[in-house]
Amino acid sequence: MDIKKLQDAAVNASKTAYVPYSDFQVGAALLTIDGKIFEGCNIENASFGLTNCAERTAIFKAISDGEEKGDFVALAVYGEKAVKPISPCGACRQVMAEFFDKDLPVYLISKHLEVKKTTVEELLPYQFDELN
Numbered sequence: 090m091d092i093k094k095l096q097d098a099a100v101n102a103s104k105t106a107y108v109p110y111s112d113f114q115v116g117a118a119l120l121t122i123d124g125k126i127f128e129g130c131n132i133e134n135a136s137f138g139l140t141n142c143a144e145r146t147a148i149f150k151a152i153s154d155g156e157e158k159g160d161f162v163a164l165a166v167y168g169e170k171a172v173k174p175i176s177p178c179g180a181c182r183q184v185m186a187e188f189f190d191k192d193l194p195v196y197l198i199s200k201h202l203e204v205k206k207t208t209v210e211e212l213l214p215y216q217f218d219e220l221n
């Protein structure tokens with residue numbers, strides 16, 4: 090799969106972000122082994138801590154639609170105002186660790202489309218995982 094397509098999907102996903110508090114639109118695009126792409130945006134709340142990041146929205150949409158742990162092959166995240174490639178928060182890293190293989194490629198993208206390629210393992214080393 091062309092990474093450009095996943096990157097475009099992440100940019101597209103950011104368009105529907107609900108961000109009245111931060112005005113910081115984020116989009117995520119999650120690719121499955123079958124070639125499906127699940128898009129997610131950040132969704133904020135007046136009670137700030139209830140905000141759902143773009144990454145978790147995409148992951149939860151995929152799981153809710155029947156995709157399973159191990160079905161995922163790549164994630165792209167785009168920050169519309171990110172000066173440097175966006176960096177996922179700790180909550181999202183933990184949720185990624187739940188559903189993604191350690192070596193799954195994660196493409197972090199800045200507003201100028203600078204891309205940093207990393208992995209789940211790099212984002213969350215020595216992860217908590219009760220099942221292992």
Ligand SMILES: O=c1ccn([C@H]2C[C@H](O)[C@@H](CO)O2)c(=O)[nH]1
Pocket residue numbers: 108111113114115130131132133140141142143144166175176177178
């Ligand atoms: O990787 C990230 C980083 C931040 N945000 C959101 C949370 C909040 O809505 C806004 C500003 O932090 O960006 C994401 O969705 N993903």
Ligand SMILES: [Zn+2]
Pocket residue numbers: 142143144145177178179180181182
């Ligand atoms: Zn997050």
